[in-house]
Amino acid sequence: xxxxxxxxxxxxxxxxxxxxxxxxxxxxxxxxxxxxxxxxxxxxxxxxxxxxxxxxxxxxxxxxxxxxxxxxxxxxxxxxxxxxxxxxxxxxxxxxxxxxxxxxxxxxxxxxxxxxxxxxxxxxxxxxxxxxxxxxxxxxxxxxxxxxxxxxxxxxxxxxxxxxxxxxxxxxxxxxxxxxxxxxxxxxxxxxxxxxxxxxxxxxxxxxxxxxxxxxxxxxxxxxxxxxxxxxxxxxxxxxxxxxxxxxxxxxxx
Amino acid sequence: xxxxxxxxxxxxxxxxxxxxxxxxxxxxxxxxxxxxxxxxxxxxxxxxxxxxxxxxxxxxxxxxxxxxxxxxxxxxxxxxxxxxxxxxxxxxxxxxxxxxxxxxxxxxxxxxxxxxxxxxxxxxxxxxxxxxxxxxxxxxxxxxxxxxxxxxxxxxxxxxxxxxxxxxxxxxxxxxxxxxxxxxxxxxxxxxxxxxxxxxxxxxxxxxxxxxxxxxxxxxxxxxxxxxxxxxxxxxxxxxxxxxxxxxxxxxxx
Numbered sequence: 277x278x279x280x281x282x283x284x285x286x287x288x289x290x291x292x293x294x295x296x297x298x299x300x301x302x303x304x305x306x307x308x309x310x311x312x313x314x315x316x317x318x319x320x321x322x323x324x325x326x327x328x329x330x331x332x333x334x335x336x337x338x339x340x341x342x343x344x345x346x347x348x349x350x351x352x353x354x355x356x357x358x359x360x361x362x363x364x365x366x367x368x369x370x371x372x373x374x375x376x377x378x379x380x381x382x383x384x385x386x387x388x389x390x391x392x393x394x395x396x397x398x399x400x401x402x403x404x405x406x407x408x409x410x411x412x413x414x415x416x417x418x419x420x421x422x423x424x425x426x427x428x429x430x431x432x433x434x435x436x437x438x439x440x441x442x443x444x445x446x447x448x449x450x451x452x453x454x455x456x457x458x459x460x461x462x463x464x465x466x467x468x469x470x471x472x473x474x475x476x477x478x479x480x481x482x483x484x485x486x487x488x489x490x491x492x493x494x495x496x497x498x499x500x501x502x503x504x505x506x507x508x509x510x511x512x513x514x515x516x517x518x519x520x521x522x523x524x525x526x527x528x529x530x
Numbered sequence: 531x532x533x534x535x536x537x538x539x540x541x542x543x544x545x546x547x548x549x550x551x552x553x554x555x556x557x558x559x560x561x562x563x564x565x566x567x568x569x570x571x572x573x574x575x576x577x578x579x580x581x582x583x584x585x586x587x588x589x590x591x592x593x594x595x596x597x598x599x600x601x602x603x604x605x606x607x608x609x610x611x612x613x614x615x616x617x618x619x620x621x622x623x624x625x626x627x628x629x630x631x632x633x634x635x636x637x638x639x640x641x642x643x644x645x646x647x648x649x650x651x652x653x654x655x656x657x658x659x660x661x662x663x664x665x666x667x668x669x670x671x672x673x674x675x676x677x678x679x680x681x682x683x684x685x686x687x688x689x690x691x692x693x694x695x696x697x698x699x700x701x702x703x704x705x706x707x708x709x710x711x712x713x714x715x716x717x718x719x720x721x722x723x724x725x726x727x728x729x730x731x732x733x734x735x736x737x738x739x740x741x742x743x744x745x746x747x748x749x750x751x752x753x754x755x756x757x758x759x760x761x762x763x764x765x766x767x768x769x770x771x772x773x774x775x776x777x778x779x780x781x782x783x784x
Contacts, residue, residue, distance in 0.1 A: 373712065374714070375716070392714070395712070422712075432708075432712045433712060435704075435705060435712075436713045436717045439701070440717050441716065442757075443701060445756065445772055445776075446775070447749065447752075448776070449756075449772075449774045449775035449778055450748055454686075455689050456781060458647065458686045458689075460628070460646070460690065462629070462694060462695065463690050463694050463782075464782055465719045465723070466694045466720050466722075467694070468719050468779070468784075469716045474769055477772055478768050478769045478772055485760060488760065495700060495701065495704055497704070498704035499704075502700055503746055506735055506742065506743065507739075509736075514735065515732045518699055518732055521698075521721075522725055524710075525721050525722070528710060530718070
């Protein structure tokens with residue numbers, strides 16, 4: 277797919293691991309040198325600094341280079357780039373739904389994107405041929421590409437990623453220490469994402485504050501209904517709610 | 531460990547599968563015939579009917595037989611058996627923390643209890659030698675045995691099993707259908723238990739209503755704190771809560 281993959285980063289130790297696992301061919305800590313001659317630039321920094329890194333790369337890369345990112349939220353990024361980015365710069369936002377609680381180059385996997393959804397988020401200023409090119413890149417890595425607006429992306433991901441993460445963190449954070457030995461596979465599965473990098477996720481929550489707060493309200497409605505049915509002894513309603521939850525979950529597959 | 535394992539059930543089809551997978555040696559739908567000559571009787575029915583099944587088995591089994599169960603809640607069972615069970619009957623409650631969202635004999639695994647915690651819940655009426663015998667049974671299957679009162683068990687499991695299950699069901703039940711395609715591995719992990727049998731879990735929730743409602747209050751406190759930090763823009767507090775959650779989760783292992 278690529279003639280040469282250049283890894284650009286701040287920490288020589290991470291770059292060394294990235295080379296060793298074969299994620300990249302060569303590495304540098306010097307952005308201008310790293311992007312020189314690049315046809316495609318993928319910015320994979322935490323959401324809080326993607327915009328500044330895109331701007332920095334755009335200022336020194338080839339005029340024909342295509343830029344994208346891998347951030348978990350999109351609307352704030354677009355807002356930050358709007359006006360700041362030269363109209364000639366070819367940027368299209370991406371979000372590969374392929375993360376886990378692990379991070380760093382030692383967790384690299386060649387098949388990370390196989391069968392996964394990648395959301396590509398064009399805006400009115402995006403050229404259709406650039407959207408097509410970015411889509412072709414992810415497709416070549418085995419992903420299924422879905423196109424939507426940054427706003428629609430952030431609304432959906434609040435429900436499927438950010439809200440569940442906050443809930444998992446509340447469960448893990450609220451577990452009394454003396455009960456830890458009774459946390460079996462169910463609890464471990466439910467709270468696994470709470471092991472993710474806290475600062476990375478703080479940035480994700482903050483960058484999608486409005487939609488996350490909206491999804492929390494929606495969660496409270498369902499949660500309150502379950503609690504009310506249990507509290508009032510409405511067994512038929514409780515069973516109905518659990519059955520609806522099972523139906524939704526079963527529809528997702530394993 | 532056992533000379534002969536007899537599977538007693540209502541559905542010939544399930545008993546056939548249990549024989550085929552080697553979970554049992556012989557089967558019957560006739561309780562009195564099934565428990566005849568048994569030294570150990572393990573009642574594995576849904577929590578709502580364990581008490582009646584223990585009573586039915588106790589009425590027809592050998593006087594020397596030891597009885598236990600595998601129910602997810604314990605205090606209600608003890609209350610139901612108190613007074614109803616003859617003092618000569620040797621019953622000790624058990625809860626193996628080894629479930630999953632799957633059920634039925636086709637999911638049988640020889641190593642199901644290896645390395646898992648089994649809580650054994652003696653009461654003032656339980657003879658110490660019976661507690662020891664039941665503990666030895668689970669230990670022989672590879673489990674780590676923990677002794678506690680039925681009440682302490684129900685309080686702990688409300689936090690580590692029942693509350694997380696209710697939360698997972700609320701997340702799955704509240705997922706707007708149009709967002710299902712964006713539910714990646716994180717969402718699937720978190721909501722996996724919501725695929726469990728709804729009626730089985732309705733009975734678990736109802737039989738531990740008081741402790742489950744208490745654990746919900748505790749969850750709300752942590753959840754509200756996360757929401758307040760996000761809403762008010764208190765980034766330091768948000769990071770602190772996420773960091774505490776990660777510390778708790780990391781302590782549990784993978």
